[in-house]
Amino acid sequence: MNAWLTVLWIFLLALPVGWVVSALAAGMLARLPLDQRLDPAARIRRVYLVALLPWAAPLVFLLALAAPAAAKPLGLIADHCLSHGIGHPHLCLEHLPAVALAHWHWLVLLLAAIWFGLMAIRHTMVRRRADSQLRTMACLAQGRGRLRVLESPDCVAFAADPGRPFVLISRGLLERLGPRERRIVLAHETTHLRHRDPAQSRWLECLLLAHWPSGAARLRRAWHQAVEERADDSVATRFGAEHVARTIVEVARATAGRDVPALSAAGADTLRRVERLLSIRAPVSPPPVYEVVYGTALAALACVIAGSHHAIETLLGVLM
Amino acid sequence: MSSFPHLGDLEVAILEYVWTLEEVSAKTAHAEIGEERGISLNTVQSTLERLYRKDLLDRVKVGHSYRYSPRVSRDELVAALVREVVGRFGGDSSAAIAAFVDAADIPDKQALQAVEETLRRRRRDRGGS
Numbered sequence: 001m002n003a004w005l006t007v008l009w010i011f012l013l014a015l016p017v018g019w020v021v022s023a024l025a026a027g028m029l030a031r032l033p034l035d036q037r038l039d040p041a042a043r044i045r046r047v048y049l050v051a052l053l054p055w056a057a058p059l060v061f062l063l064a065l066a067a068p069a070a071a072k073p074l075g076l077i078a079d080h081c082l083s084h085g086i087g088h089p090h091l092c093l094e095h096l097p098a099v100a101l102a103h104w105h106w107l108v109l110l111l112a113a114i115w116f117g118l119m120a121i122r123h124t125m126v127r128r129r130a131d132s133q134l135r136t137m138a139c140l141a142q143g144r145g146r147l148r149v150l151e152s153p154d155c156v157a158f159a160a161d162p163g164r165p166f167v168l169i170s171r172g173l174l175e176r177l178g179p180r181e182r183r184i185v186l187a188h189e190t191t192h193l194r195h196r197d198p199a200q201s202r203w204l205e206c207l208l209l210a211h212w213p214s215g216a217a218r219l220r221r222a223w224h225q226a227v228e229e230r231a232d233d234s235v236a237t238r239f240g241a242e243h244v245a246r247t248i249v250e251v252a253r254a255t256a257g258r259d260v261p262a263l264s265a266a267g268a269d270t271l272r273r274v275e276r277l278l279s280i281r282a283p284v285s286p287p288p289v290y291e292v293v294y295g296t297a298l299a300a301l302a303c304v305i306a307g308s309h310h311a312i313e314t315l316l317g318v319l320m
Numbered sequence: 321m322s323s324f325p326h327l328g329d330l331e332v333a334i335l336e337y338v339w340t341l342e343e344v345s346a347k348t349a350h351a352e353i354g355e356e357r358g359i360s361l362n363t364v365q366s367t368l369e370r371l372y373r374k375d376l377l378d379r380v381k382v383g384h385s386y387r388y389s390p391r392v393s394r395d396e397l398v399a400a401l402v403r404e405v406v407g408r409f410g411g412d413s414s415a416a417i418a419a420f421v422d423a424a425d426i427p428d429k430q431a432l433q434a435v436e437e438t439l440r441r442r443r444r445d446r447g448g449s
Contacts (some may be wrong), residue, residue, distance in 0.1 A: 005334050082333070133405050134417065139332040140398060152398045157420040185420050192418040202419070227418060227438045246439050251421045253432060270421055274435050278442070 003022070003096030010097075010316060014061040016112040019210060022057030027052050027215035034222050034274070038175055039283040040230035041292075047204070047223045049294050060298050064305035069093050081309070089316040091309060099320055102306070103186035119209055131162035138166050146193065149174065155254040158190040161198035171177060175248070176254040180305060184239050184247040191231040200227075232273055233283070240271070245277040324397075324404040325374040330359070330367050335390070335397070338377060343389045345382075 029050045034043045038204040069092050071077045081095035136162075141148035148168045150156070155173040160166060167189040174182060191196065204223055208216040236244045252270050304310070327335070333353050337345050348366040368388050371377045378395070379386040392400075406419065 043359060065408060085371070129326065130405075132328075133401060136324075136327040136332060137401050138342075139327075139329055140336075140394075140401065150398065150402075151394075152402055154402045154406075160415040160417040171423070187395075188420055189418070197418045223420075231418075234370055242439065242442060248421060249432060249435055249439065255421055256429075256432070271435065273430055278435075304420060 002100065006089065006097050006099050006101055007093065009089075009101055009109065010091060011062060011065060012109055014065050015058045016109070017060030018058030019054055020060075023054045023210060023212055023215070025057070026053040026219075027212050028051070030211075030215040030218040030222075034226075035274070035284075036076065037281060037284050038313075039285045040226040040233065041302050042284075042286055043226035044223060044230070046290055047219050047226065048207070049291065051211070051219055052209035053202055055207060056298060057301065060302050061305060064302040065091055065309075067302075067306045068309040089313055089320060091313055099317075100279065101320075105320070118310055123205070134160045134162035137168060138162070138164075140166055155251065157189055157251070159192035159198055160195075160304040161196075161202075164197075165193050165198060167193060173254060177250065180235055180239070180243065181247045184235055184244055185251065187235045188231045188244075191234045192227070195227070195230065197231075199225050225272070226229070228273055229276060232277055238276060245274045248274050295315075324400045325376065327374075330357070330363070330373055333357075334364070334367050335371060335376060338388055339394050341389050345385055347385070349388075375381050387430075393414050410418075 034046060068077055072081075072092060072094060073081050079094070081090050081092050089099050136149065138148050141150040143149055146166050148166050150168055150170045152170040153172040154170050157169040157173055158167070160168065167186065169182075169189070173185070178183065201223075204220070208219060211219065214302065227298055232248075248270060252267060330353075334349055336350055337349055341348075346361060346365040346368055349368065350361045352361075354361060354364045357430045361445045368377065368379075368386070372379050372388065376390070376392055378391045381387075405417070
């Protein structure tokens with residue numbers, strides 16, 4: 001029984017170790033600026049891939065560690081376990097290691113699990129509170145369909161999805177805009193709903209739970225920028241880029257004139273959106289090089305870990 | 321209002337009703353809202369009680385029952401809600417909203433004027449050509 005627990009501990013240890021390494025890597029990748037000439041959809045994809053890294057890499061670590069153990073019974077690799085000393089930790093399901101675990105060994109894993117659990121609980125509570133407020137806002141606004149008008153002098157317009165998606169626009173903003181500008185704002189927000197951006201934002205936030213806060217903030221910002229630009233592009237094809245740019249400036253002016261709170265570290269850069277719309281460059285749709293490199297890097301990592309099976313066992317022996 | 325309390329669907333409906341009449345009892349609120357929704361007088365009473373505890377309603381005892389009146393106006397409540405929701409956007413990771421323009425990222429006046437000048441020039445150029 002103890003030997004099985006030791007094997008379990010070793011395999012579970014792969015998760016926090018893989019997480020630390022991949023979160024550092026994701027933090028570095030998040031520092032690399034995304035090429036703004038790229039198609040927003042391609043940028044969104046890249047943000048997701050980086051966001052996914054601290055989840056995917058620990059699993060890769062685990063599978064790569066388990067691969068030799070699974071390959072031995074199938075005869076795919078030679079059984080070398082008996083050449084080890086008795087106290088050497090084996091990543092093997094046949095020759096279980098005779099290494100006694102101390103309490104602190106389990107404490108390490110327990111603390112990691114508690115920390116992650118607390119983060120997840122905090123995230124869920126904050127999300128529920130935010131959803132509750134959005135639902136209240138939807139109730140207080142006029143209209144029961146997807147479009148809600150809020151009787152407020154503030155200038156706000158947004159798409160949200162606290163379970164049931166809707167677009168909310170304030171009376172204050174409606175009064176500041178002309179008919180064409182209103183249509184642009186509504187079309188822009190409806191595009192967010194069509195792409196399910198508010199719902200996608202939830203998934204992104206779940207993925208970002210496993211990131212360092214600074215890396216998460218950078219990825220969030222890059223994602224918001226790309227999502228806004230994708231909606232801008234979509235509306236620009238119908239109304240013209242200049243009209244959309246003018247509307248953004250008009251809404252920015254209206255919002256700047258009011259005491260609307262501004263805490264955002266993740267919203268989209270308004271000026272950059274306008275400048276992008278006014279530039280004549282068409283966005284570049286890149287070949288999937290980034291995605292291929294990403295997949296190859298993960299596969300290479302798996303191969304290196306599986307290939308370093310013996311070295312990892314030796315390292316574990318020293319650490320334990 | 322410093323921070324916005326959580327409000328359910330029924331609470332919002334009752335608040336809307338109180339705002340229109342200025343003073344209501346549980347019975348009148350039930351007759352107007354409760355019967356239509358198929359909920360009991362007790363539910364309406366406890367909802368009014370919750371709104372009172374959330375500092376959104378005032379109440380005075382008249383005979384054996386309470387009469388409720390709004391402590392905050394609709395405008396105050398909406399303003400607090402906008403502050404919370406729009407203020408959270410981006411700053412807090414969990415707000416699932418995509419704002420047309422994020423208040424935090426509005427360029428300064430000079431930058432806005434420069435962009436507007438560019439837009440005007442482009443329009444003039446197009447008109448002239």
